[in-house]
Amino acid sequence: MSVRELVVLGTASQVPTRHRNHNGYVLRWDGEGIMFDPGEGTQRQMLYAGVAAHDLTRICVTHFHGDHSLGLAGVIQRINLDRVPHEITAHYPASGERFFERLRYATAYRETVALTRAPVAADGVIATTEAFTLEARCLSHPVESFGYRLVEPDGRRMLPERLAEHGISGPAVGELQRGGVVGGVTLADVSAPRPGQRFAFVMDTRLCDGVYALADGCDMLVVESTFLAADAALAREHGHLTAEQAAKVAAGADVRHLVLTHFSQRYPDATAFEREARDAGFTGRLTIARDLDRVPVPKRR
Numbered sequence: 169m170s171v172r173e174l175v176v177l178g179t180a181s182q183v184p185t186r187h188r189n190h191n192g193y194v195l196r197w198d199g200e201g202i203m204f205d206p207g208e209g210t211q212r213q214m215l216y217a218g219v220a221a222h223d224l225t226r227i228c229v230t231h232f233h234g235d236h237s238l239g240l241a242g243v244i245q246r247i248n249l250d251r252v253p254h255e256i257t258a259h260y261p262a263s264g265e266r267f268f269e270r271l272r273y274a275t276a277y278r279e280t281v282a283l284t285r286a287p288v289a290a291d292g293v294i295a296t297t298e299a300f301t302l303e304a305r306c307l308s309h310p311v312e313s314f315g316y317r318l319v320e321p322d323g324r325r326m327l328p329e330r331l332a333e334h335g336i337s338g339p340a341v342g343e344l345q346r347g348g349v350v351g352g353v354t355l356a357d358v359s360a361p362r363p364g365q366r367f368a369f370v371m372d373t374r375l376c377d378g379v380y381a382l383a384d385g386c387d388m389l390v391v392e393s394t395f396l397a398a399d400a401a402l403a404r405e406h407g408h409l410t411a412e413q414a415a416k417v418a419a420g421a422d423v424r425h426l427v428l429t430h431f432s433q434r435y436p437d438a439t440a441f442e443r444e445a446r447d448a449g450f451t452g453r454l455t456i457a458r459d460l461d462r463v464p465v466p467k468r469r
Contacts, residue, residue, distance in 0.1 A: 170198040172365070172465040174390060174427065177206075177213035179457045181394045181408075181430045182235055184209065189459050190235045191430060193390065194219050195367060197318065197465075198299060202226045203243065204316070204369050204390075210239030211246050217460050221250040226295075226302075229260035230371040231313035232267040241274040248280045255282040259294055259304070261312045262287035288314050291378070300364075305381050307373035309407040315371065315382045320364030325468075330358040363469050371430060374407050375417070383421035387466045390457075391418070392430035393441055399434075415445035418452070424466045426450055429457035 177192030184190050190207025194217075201223035203210075214220070224247065229237050237260075247256060260268050265287060272283070288294055288304045295302040300320045307313040326345070331337065334353045336344060344350040344358070368382040370391040383389050393411035395403040403410050411428055418426040428441050435441070438456050445454055455463050 174463040176461040179429045200225045205236040206239035207235045208238040211242040221247045227258045232264040240271040245277045257284045262289040263312045305378035308376040309372045317368040323362045324359040325362040388425045389423045390427040393428040411441040411444040412448045415448035415450040419450045425453040427455045
């Protein structure tokens with residue numbers, strides 16, 4: 169059974185709080201488990217959330233500030249301790265190679281798993297599988313930072329009434345899907361276009377072209393909203409977004425489900441982020457992320 173959901177491991181910016189762990193997110197996408205930005209404490213949060221090391225197939229680090237990467241050492245060691253049987257690929261800014269090296273070998277352990285390095289140096293597609301392409305876009309932060317975007321190929325949705333009209337049923341349906349034509353009936357005759365799903369992960373950044381490119385047409389957009397609009401000047405100074413800015417980007421990009429996260433400890437009331445996002449004009453589904461949330465990716469359009 170395929171599962172597409174975001175598992176939230178931590179939602180705090182800069183420092184953890186009593187109620188929010190450092191960052192950490194896992195996207196379950198059918199048979200893939202993509203971990204984003206494992207901050208300090210991620211390995212313990214995985215236990216609480218029911219995420220096993222065996223579930224992971226990729227690790228994507230947006231940048232090498234501690235709240236987004238200090239948990240990398242523990243996660244890598246856990247992957248090896250549990251002898252994960254498949255290859256795991258790590259994506260991260262190429263400029264941070266020395267930080268990745270230090271975190272990977274922070275202490276002594278026995279390497280048992282094939283961990284493939286795939287540093288990101290520029291915008292573009294960084295991985296292609298049968299199920300999706302993974303893209304990266306440069307963001308605007310005091311250190312080099314990349315956002316990530318998963319794009320499923322477009323497909324076609326079979327129309328039962330059209331199939332019945334043409335007398336196509338049983339094994340012939342599968343034959344038609346594979347070959348494109350059965351008995352003079354084409355796939356286009358009995359189906360309709362089905363857009364592939366899109367997911368984007370945008371962390372520490374000011375507004376920039378990369379933010380808009382990543383968000384465009386997403387079914388789910390996970391995006392930092394470290395500050396509220398009253399502190400917009402502070403947000404820009406430190407290379408962050410406000411909830412208002414994130415919501416306006418989502419509204420303009422036709423995002424279906426907006427997940428706000430990465431909250432500054434200065435705001436004890438998270439409901440303020442929801443009010444600001446709605447006041448900014450976002451009318452789609454909205455989640456103000458909490459640690460250990462499980463957020464389903466919207467069903468296909």
